[in-house]
Amino acid sequence: MEKSTQRTARLGFLVILGALIFTVTAYLIGQKQDMFRQTFVISVVFNNVNGLQPGNNVRFSGINVGTVLSVEIKSDSVIEVMMRVRESVRPFIKKDAVASIGSDGLMGNMLVNISPGSATVPPVENKDRLRSFSRIKTDDILKTLNMTNENAAMLTSNLLEVTQQIKHGHGTLTYLLYDSTMRQDLTRSIRSLRQAMDQTNHLLAEANGIVEQVEKGKGVVGWLLTDTTTAVHVKTTLANLDKTSARITLASDSLQEFVSRLNHDPGLLNALLRDTTMRTDFQETLRNLNESSVKLNENMEAMRSHVLFRGYFKDKEKKAKTGQKP
Amino acid sequence: MLRHAATSTLLLFKNRLVVLRLLRQFFVTTGQISQFAARYWREVWFPPYEFQELLKQCFLIGNKSMALVGTTGFIMGIVLTLQTRPTLIEFGAQSWMPAMVGIAIVREIGPVLTALICAGKVGSGIGAELASMKVTEQIDAMEVSGTNPFKYLVITRVTATTIMIPVLVIMSDLISLGGSAIVENLKGGVSFTLYFSKVLEFLQFGDLLPSIIKSFFFGFAIGIIGCYKGYTSSRGTEGVGRTANEAVVIASLLVFVLDFIAVLVTDIFYEL
Amino acid sequence: MNSDPQTYSSVVSIRNLHKSFGSNHVLRGFHLDVAAGENVAVMGKSGSGKSVLIKCIIGLEPIDEGQLIVLGKDVPKLSVRELDELRADVGFQFQGSALYDSMTVRENLEFPLRRHLEKIKGYRAEDLVKEALENVGLLNAIDLLPSELSGGMKKRIALARTIIMRPKLILYDEPTSGLDPITAREISRLIVDIQKQYQAASVVITHDLACARITGNRLVILSDGKNYIEGKYEEVERMTDPVVHSFFT
Known part of the structure; x- marks a missing residue:
């Protein structure tokens, strides 16, 4: 009697443990989607990022192709944004592509838009820095x-x-x-x-x-x-x-x-x-x-x-x- | 002074024992529920199949909960729309109402609300019914008359909840959206046709499928908890009430836990 | 079915039966033989393990130790299917009647038939139900729900549900508990009638002296987990043993 209760308790413990591990794994996989995908990193420098945060989307001609990795202040007016972008779109992003900061809809999150660049220029490589374009805010x-x-x-x-x-x-x-x-x-x-x-x-x-x-x-x-x-x-x-x-x-x-x-x-x-x-x-x-x-x-x-x-x-x-x- | 210290240490030790006992009890209960669920999956495949009883249970569960689920769903749709309207109007985004309400209801509110209501109504009902059958030896009587009570009582009921909760969820979703459409129609002059075509435009298969799948799990959890609690109820009539109560508490909790896991898992597939 | 009375000497044969729940050792070496067609009344104080005994006989409770042969079959060694076959020949009358609340009397009686169709070959279920109800004198209650019945009626319906399978052995668990003396006597007489009509052996668990006297061909007193005394009711009543005497005062 006592022995079978012990076994039941152990089974319960294992079930709970399994559920926890499953949950944590699901969470981690959900978080780090790009973990299982080939990616590369490119950077761009802005002087104002308008509230861009790590985790924001990166779009190439309107398609989500990656996420913002980090936003770092290099000097008072230079902010470097690192982005992780899917390897599969690399051939389409040329070296003269221009990155700009936009927002997703009226109230949406900030995002980085990359426009393609010219066709004759070779594609970007890992750790490349793109040109940036800042809109002049004028009255x-x-x-x-x-x-x-x-x-x-x-x-x-x-x-x-x-x-x-x-x-x-x-x-x-x-x-x-x-x-x-x-x-x-x-x-x-x-x-x-x-x-x-x-x-x-x-x-x-x-x-x-x-x-x-x-x-x-x-x-x-x-x-x-x-x-x-x-x-x-x-x-x-x-x-x-x-x-x-x-x-x-x-x-x-x-x-x-x-x-x-x-x-x-x-x-x-x-x-x-x-x-x-x-x-x-x-x-x-x-x-x-x-x-x-x-x-x-x-x-x-x-x-x-x-x-x-x-x-x-x-x-x-x-x-x-x-x-x-x- | 020394004695005081000794007694407080003893108290601390006792408290720890209590915590340990509770923890152990928790694991034992989890283990027993797991064994019970495993027994369900072991036995569900083999005859005799109690189809008639299954149909009866499906009908009972659906019939018993339909009015309640429909009413709450309807009110939820109305309230959700009324509450979010001012904010959306402020942003000039009234036209997003069908999308917002549709997604909120189909993805989350519909399944969870329906599951919780059914945990309260169906789960407690099954728990109390089986517990009273256990107490009055009806389960034993079934066993001696050559009918496997596990098959006749548990498998039919668990299967019935697993099938019927998703059906109720879909019904609740539709009624909620209907309530929301009525508000939009009266306050915003949006026609029903426009409302529903907007909803259908924004809702994707990827919204509906995970919520239906998780509803199956909710249904299974409600059925298995109710049956487990009733089937293993301790003797005595006061045990019946306690069983029903415990069945509701555990089933509701399990619904939230399952929902949490389901959202995490769904998240993976959304990104792909 | 091969369970013909001639092939075995006794319907129930129990040797050295042990059963405990945790540290509570309920049965410690119980012996009992029931001949075909014989009614045995088992008396004992509450908590002495009477109910456990008959639940062991029908396989609802596993036994810890000993030999338990019912209708020529070794109960502890039976598979689920064999146990079901055995149970078709053994009726069990529960203390609280155990009628299914959600079903009418008719459905209650039909319930045991659903799994043993081979036993009722050649009969219509409807006829069997009516016959059983007639035998307990409650044919007019056929479409009532158990909640609409009185305590005595419930016991009768439960009895009808037991005899509908025409068992060779009937186990009664406190058949007269919770009833007034007059109804209790009626039920006791009904048990005797059924014994005669169906030629079935019975084990009657009771603490009701009147019931034991009316129904029992033989009386067994269960004390300390053993069969303390066996004999005819009149013999046992005259004994001066203090334990036995306490039952009759």
Whole structure:
């Protein structure tokens, strides 16, 4: 009797033990899936991993091909991400493949995306380092400003070309030089445009600085309330921006005037018509200029509606009203 | 002082003995259940087969638990949908409701909820029935009248639970999804057709199969525990109540343990 | 079946039977012979191992030691199948009747028939059930459930279930326990009737004197795991031995 109980107890112990071992094994196998598969390791360096963690998926053209092995800080802005990737996809990942950090869906986990690279380049090897691509996080305002800047730059280069041609007196352009009024007009408009450009650039730099500070997150409201110097700075910046846009409008107005004069003066028109290059150049210049002024105005509107700057514009409106009254 | 130390040491020693005895008791019970289950697998293959009794038990188990399982499943579907709706709406992801509820119910809630309810209802029923048969010598009477009571009582009941729990799980899944669809229909204006086609779109065979397989194990565990407890019940009528109680406790615990193991094992196959 | 009464001298032959549960040594060298058609009443105090004795006879309890031959078969050495065959010829009346709660009286009676179809060849199960019920006088209870029966009726139904197999040996475990004296007497008389009608030998385990007197051709008193005294009821009653005397006072 006693002996059989002993045996039963031993059987029970073995059953429990077996179940435990089975469970642990199942867990381990589930954890280390890639344990049974041929893999290789590649690394990539980012300066911001946006919360990527070891264990996150690695995708190649949208297919899960591996997991993140480790995320290590190498220096203050260099973070090395090691990835374990299935051997079977190695031939498709070329040496010039680019890795980027993305997220899985709206609320999904972070992941590393690898885009294939060019077909002619040899495939990656174990312990290779891929190139990384970081998305520039920019505020909407900054983006629009940048575009304005680009447009303005294009504008100046076009104008420069025109003036160059005028200076060297190529072909029919020399006709234009006889008309002194027009020359003066042109010079004036170019000068004002240059000025406007300089100021816009200056402003851009300043706005960039501000946005950066905001992004660093000093607590936006707190920053606006406590740091009066900055507040003043913003105010002047915005005032300048306002002025610039007015200047550009002015410049474009004078150019418009010039063009309308051209239209009314048949001699001039004829002379210009013969040189088609110059005509298209001028038309493009004009269009660009218009566009840029529109952009700048848009900019102003955007800023006006921006929470941070709302106070300033209200002040300004109030001032304008009080200024009108007396 | 010395005496105090001596008594406390003695107490400690006694306590350790108690722990050891409990541990031993645990192993003995596990061993006996294993032997019982092994006996089931040894005897289930050989005639005489009690088909009629098996059918009767299947019918009884299904019939007895259908209303309860259906009601709880229905409520679970409604509650789950109502509770998760605000969060999903916040993310603008209402259209994911069928997928979320479908996967939660089919993979986990349906099987475990049904198994727990059946552990309570069927497991205790079998335990109490067999225990009272044991106490009133009905099992002995069966044996002397030439019927193997293990085959007639245990094998039929364990087989019946093993077959019927998965059936009840599928039924519970469907009713849960129906409850969820009703909420979505009333609150979100989602048509039933859209709801179920969405569910079917997101659910894969790989979701359904493991949950059905684990339901078989749940059913087997519930049946074997109920039968073991009843069949080996100690004499006396108060033993019947205790047996039913123990059967529920052990079966419920076993359901969770099996579920845990099943999830770990399923995980392996998901990754492949 | 080859178990013809002429081929063996006694229906039950027990020599030096030992049985213990753990440290509790219940039977220590019990002897008993039951002739064909004979009723033996076994009396003893509760816990003296009376019930264990008849459970050993039918193979419900394994024995530790000794010789146990029933209907010419060595019980401890029988296989499961042979034991089933033997049990078809041995009826067992349980103390608590042990009717199957979930079945009607008819199903209860049909239950033993399902496994021994060869024994009822040529008969319809329905007829056998009715005959057995008539013999215990409860034909009208055929479609009732056990829970609807009184204690005495349950004992009768259980008896009907035992005799439906036409056993050559019937073992009774406390057939009159829990019954009022009048019903108990009825049951005792029924046992005697059945003995006459079916020509079956019986072992009646009881602590009821009246039952032992009515049913027993012979009385055995079980004490300390042995058959303390054997003899006719009247002989045993007149003995002055203190142990025996304690049963009759």
